[in-house]
Amino acid sequence: MLLNTLVASLASGLVLGAFASPLSHDYAGAKTRRVVPSSHSLHERHLSHWERQWTKRSKVPDTQILPMRIGLKQSNLKEGHDKLMDLSTPGSSNYGNHMTAEEVVDFFAPHQSTTDAVTEWLVSSGIGPDRFAVSVNKQWIQFDATAAEVEELLFAEYYVWNHLSGSHDIASEGYHLPTHIRKHVDYVTPGTRLRPRNVKNKRAGNFNKPQPMITQLPGFPFPNSSTCDVYVTAECTRVQYGIPNATTAAPGNELGIYESLDVHYSRKDLDIYYSTLYPNIPNGTYPEERLIDGAIGAIEDTTEYVPIDLEAPLDFDSSSPLIYPQGLVLFQEDDEYYESTEAFNGFWNTFLDAIDGSYCNYSAFGETGDCTAEECFDPVYPDPNPGGYTGQLQCGVYKPTNVISISYGAGEYGWPDYYMKRQCNEWMKLALQGTTIVMSSGDSGVGGTTCLGDSGKIFEVDFASSCPYVLSVGSTEWDRFDNVTTPTPGKKLNEVATKRFPSGGGFSNVFGVPDYQRDAVSAYFDQVESSLGFDAYHHFVANGDFSNVTGGVYHQGGRAYPDVGAVGDRQVVYSNGSWWLVGGTSLSSPVFGAVLTLANEARIAAGKSTLGFVHPALYQHPEAFNDITVGSNPGCNSTGFPAAKGWDPVTGLGTPNFPVLLKVLLGL
Template sequence: MRITCIAFALVLAATAQGAAVPNSHVVHEKRESPPSKWVKREKISSSYVLPMRIGLKQRNLDRGHSFLMDVSHPDSPNYAKHWTPEEVIEMFSPTEKTVDAVKEWLIDFGINSDRITHSDNQGWIAFDATTEEAENLLHTEYHIYEHSSTGHVTPACDSYHVPKHIREHVDYITPGIRLLSATKRGGTRPPTKTLPGYFPWSEEGELATCDKAITPACKYALTKQKYPFGKPRSDNSLGIYEEGDYYAQEDLDLFFANFTPYIPHGTHPSPAFIDGAEAPTDTANAGGESDLDFELAYPLIYPQTITLYQTDDLYYATNLNVTSGSFNTLLDALDGSYCTYSAYGETGDDPNLDPVYPDPTPGGYKGKLQCGIYKPTNVISISYGGQESDLPAYYQQRQCNEFMKLGLQGHSIFFASGDDGVAGPPGDDSSNGCLGDNSTIFSPAWPNSCPWVTNVGATKVYPGRTVFEPESAVVDPEGQPYSIAFSSGGGFSNIYPQPDYQKAAVAAFFEKHNPPYPYYEGNSSFGANGGIYNRIGRGYPDVAANGDNIATYNQGNYSSSGGTSASTPIFASIVNRINELRLNTGKNPIGFMNPALYSNPWMLNDITNGTNPGCGTVGFSAVPGWDPVTGLGTPNYPKMLAFFLTLP
């Protein structure tokens, strides 16, 4: 929930809570200091009602890795034998002991049982409480925090406490210490120039200028594909996620007319609109992200279809800058078990950071939060994200578990790795987007560091080079050609350890191409001995694709754009094409593909040139084998297709 102006007016100064924390309680979450753009404001009125949500510890999450490897590793006898949603719920729901212990704690405190609801996926307990009740329950103080750039305000505390015997049963509680600020991954990058409104379509002419503009013919040559053909299946649409950014049909039609005349005028994504979302928009308001995603994907998959997961009504999607609202409204709509409104009238989303429906604002979506209304497509491309430092580990881990569950069910989730090299966006945690007192520590991205998604970095055809020569990692200094710098996001998580499937590849990187930087080992030793990255964290990206100088039509003009938001739908489209052929032979979709990629890197084009600078360094280097700049490399469609068709 975002506090509206009316609600904000109810936030008044309250008296400080004087009771000391009893010895029976321990700190469950604590924030040392807020991210630099969040400002702590006044205390919240003691009578203000907070929608409290307690995330319960789920069972068997420690077995999630082995479960997912069992259906994802090509050497497993159960490869592609994906689980049903019901099997996932049954395996991971909290124990009765956990549910009973938390309910008993609340009732003993004075929260009547009729105020407490339990979600249908068993993962959440919800109740409304006044600020005074919540502060006394958790031995904390709630203040308003305001984001200095967006003006977004949210209630939060610096820390909170739970009884010692309850801690083992609780993941995290909201409102709590979370402060969230996430962004699009490129796509809206200011173009270098506006070009003529018509580009004569000629494959030969395009291939001669791929170092200046990546067109569909360039993409085919880079990935070694042929034009799509055949009758499309109805059960294999490519999913693309958008929030607060909208395509214009006129832009798509201009692109088709100039580059892909075999795609009919009027071709558009199938709507999967979530919680009042709408699309398309008029040309003047067309978003660079959405136009780019569709203009990249359609030439690679047509006549296959695209499903647009457009989330949230206009008020939430734009006015309150929830454009990357932790992806929870998307996950709610795809997985009813993730969403608690479906049976109990409350949500497992963060009620202070995610949209709340019905939306009371004028013109807002008046329906309930939509839960489990869409079956997830086999492949979903997501070009949005933030940094690990934007929010606590509990929140990220809980969401990461959902991506693991989607992988168990056979869905491939692709994320753009970010556009700021080893740093975050400038001004996020510091002026240069880096961490630590001196702003020198690399800032890993979220949810990219989750081990159960596939991260896509960016490459480019350097000036004077051709599509028949090896690509390089994107390194675009400010003004060359974009008005802001761009390099492929990559690095090592401060939250997740290296998953088994990538340990050998990461070890080889360190052995043969050891970076010249001091490091620390684990977040508990963050920055120790001058270390600027976590040597034992999950490495990303996993793969890469071209993401620079992309020819696009936006707001009626032909221009160039770039970002890992471009490389992600390219890689996702290729996997969608492979799934089509697997399905045609009676096989299941690939699902989570990282184990297959890391154990068979030969099917990708290794990238060995370029870096991803940031934090006063040149970043990491693209080298033979896996690296935290371009991962294992770019797609080689014939090799990937041949390999995945051999699997059961």
């Protein structure tokens, strides 16, 4: 098939093949550079900094077959945001009228006039309708052509380029389109972008694998609601947030938990945890496993996986008792080779492929499908490596749950803008369909894994928390300040920002502040800006290049995170034959995910839609939260941002006051 030819050709860089039907021009002999007519304009230009790692070599032979793909400008990208606000803003007559997956595909498909204009141009240029195909999602047109044909079509010259790694690619230094066609075309590939093909030996360096704060206990700690400042369990979370015992389990309302990077769990450990602390949960109560691209779920033979990472047990032990009898769904991503070697730089794309088939070939911001560029290289399937998944990339094989908790993140600086923007658009599309994505905000304050800029003082920003369509969750802890010698069961404790580690928070360099949080963010700066002790800059930063930042350490004007907070330390977990205290926003995310799952449970029982994009409702109702005003998130040799009255970039709006929050959400 043409698509298979395209993929194979791009993967190998150059593929010699049969001639395509030639244009009516004679290409015998050497060609000279042609003058670009006034009817055409430059569409993309080769970036000079690529030549630091690439060397231009020979001209591509005229007869070389190039698998061409033209990405069409999508319609309604801005309108998609407006549509989401209409479906998600309290008081709207369309509130809760979520779209189907098919409706979302049609909504963003390029206008028919775009497809017609580009195909008419191709036909008039000698590329007949029998030679090109339009993708099922209507987002791109593909065809095979000789290099001579492509150069004639685009007023370009194609060369072979060699990368420092030894790999090669083909690209032009610039190509041109008819002026009236440019508004319909996002990009053309092969075009100007250079992508090394041998990057599997490059270990992911930008991605922040969850690293929970752990303390091994000498034995079972016998926790109860009087010791919540020392040992946190679901009983503590219920008491402190006013959450009643769950009694229902609406079909399809399971809480989704995402795992990757060799993070697994043990069914035996879950049985021990439940039977010890929650005997009402019977043995054999395990997550439903939705395994993606050869992923491994539970691990029982721990000789190869010692110790089992505490991330998955933390997610399950903290959330399952809150929502039981409702269940969990595990979304486990990527095969054993990629999980163990982390030989990739991108993330989440194969997960998104699996829960939305249209994403596999989704074109936006100059990118179609999973990334093959070195800076954002995604796992490739079939995978020929030892332990690799040999099946095809899984596209649309699972339905997303109503709420999905993700305790992973990465610095914005480490990925190209187009990669994050394309992915953020997908989070928006899931929100349009009624899915809430809940994500941990990070555990390193304003510093992330590193501090940026020539000065090494610019704050790092966590993605995908910085995407305005993700619900970002910061971390808190419960403390006892009154020095009571005999703790009282069920007593409400003081709640502050986590002290053992600083909760991640700040302002995006890629995404602007959305309207739903603008007033809350302005109110925060009115309180604290004059006393921060550090300055802001007021412009976006492109592709992690901070060379134009000459003053300030954070972007005032970017999407602010986290949105909300939840307990994030001292959770009692059982794993690897031991009891542990575990902390991190990796705890906060599944706890808040459980809260929203319970709210959806009530809405479903009342005959209402799922919450989906819940942000506007939350920001309109700050009274539904326990306001956290003590703490900060230091980093980069600064005190970070302080907690304050109302929203702040440490714990967001605060932690859930469940009775009030449920009343608000049930009333929508």
